Amino acid sequence: MDNRQVVGSWLSGPRAAAEEAGADFGYRGEHLGLPEQGPGSLARPGRRLGALAVDWTLCLLIAYSLITHGYDQATGNWALVVFFVLGVLTVGTIGFTPGKRLFGLRVIALGTGRVSPGRGLVRTLLLCLALPALVWDRDGRGLHDRLAGTVEVRI
Structure with a gap:
């Protein structure tokens, strides 16, 4: 992984970084x-x-x-x-x-x-x-x- 990917995931926020790692949050309100x-x-x-x-x-x-x-x-x-x-x-x-x-x-x-x-x-x-x-x-x-x-x- 190069530095641009690390910085890009950091700038995109924790949700984007977690989704990139394979986590699925679903859409907003789904678990409600x-x-x-x-x-x-x-x-x-x-x-x-x-x-x-x-x-x-x-x-x-x-x-x-x-x-x-x-x-x-x-x-x-x-x-x-x-x-x-x-x-x-x-x-x-x-x-x-x-x-x-x-x-x-x-x-x-x-x-x-x-x-x-x-x-x-x-x-x-x-x-x-x-x-x-x-x-x-x-x-x-x-x-x-x-x-x-x-x-x-x-x-």
Whole structure:
């Protein structure tokens, strides 16, 4: 093996290096029992970030217009409170926020398919802390989804 192959596998990441060595990880979501593509498949990061941007913008608008009546230092904090309430009420009952619905996504519980209010509360609380959402597993699920026993899928 020459140095270019070693550097190439290192730059491609551990998944590419393991696959080159013969390991088969399958597609993202396979071991969760999800289809590879189409409805019910694992949500891609671009859609998830788009939905988050829509939801955060909506929460900022609500905080700006209804709570602080203009922009000040507390608007961002109030937007986070609105984001928390929105997430708990919508994900814990119907399985999606307005942004997720707009981007064709839904949060489901593994096993049952329906997110309970308790799971919605745990997931949203961890999402508001931000760090758990930045730690992903090999399927692309954030730590907040793993701890809540949920997964975000396409509808």
